[in-house]
Amino acid sequence: MSDPIVNFFDAWKIEDPTARFEKVASAVTKSVDYDDPRTPETINGINALSDYVGMFSANAPGWSAKVINTDTTAGVTRATVAFSGLGPDGSEKVQIGQYFVEQEGELITRMVGFVGTGE
Template sequence: MSSSITRFFDTWGMTDATSCAAAVISVVSEDAYCADPSTPTSLNGVPSRVDHIAKMTASRPGSTIKVSDQSTHNDHAPATVDFIADGKLGMRGKQFADLNNEGNITRMVGFIGIGDGA
């Protein structure tokens, strides 16, 4: 079974708004907090996440995000994500998520790059 983080990032690139919203709702707590480098302020709650995903998907047609590495410890989950455009790796980022007892995302903070520079 895939993790809530993997299923969340599978929504990036979905063009059907209803399907995307249902998928996000299934893996994110209602009052989830998100700080993402692509937003000027934090996002709070499911509607703001769904709106942000729709905007990003519209601005990058055909692009997707895939989780390339993830671990979990005491309801905390770091994940490396690959931004794929035209079938090629565009950039890599790191996400840090907190999960509730059901394994759903309650908080996610993202960063561009994975800290592997010299």
């Protein structure tokens, strides 16, 4: 069985809109809600979420997002994600984010992200 959180973040490196949509759709419910520090309001639904993820690959070509750790308590999963790629100076850069994820069955229903790990 595949991990919907890993699948969702694998979509962040996909530049092709159709392939990215399919990857996002395989990980989330149709009415998924998503928030992070860069969203002024909640993103709702697969189309809007796939478009938002596409802005990442458009603005940071060659970068990827990789789930590096997860743990679950009371039905909520905390996922630590490393966003990495080449910076403007040509050196490898890594930014860490943390996401709190709710699922229904094997699909993500709600995700809230934060910059860093709160340290």
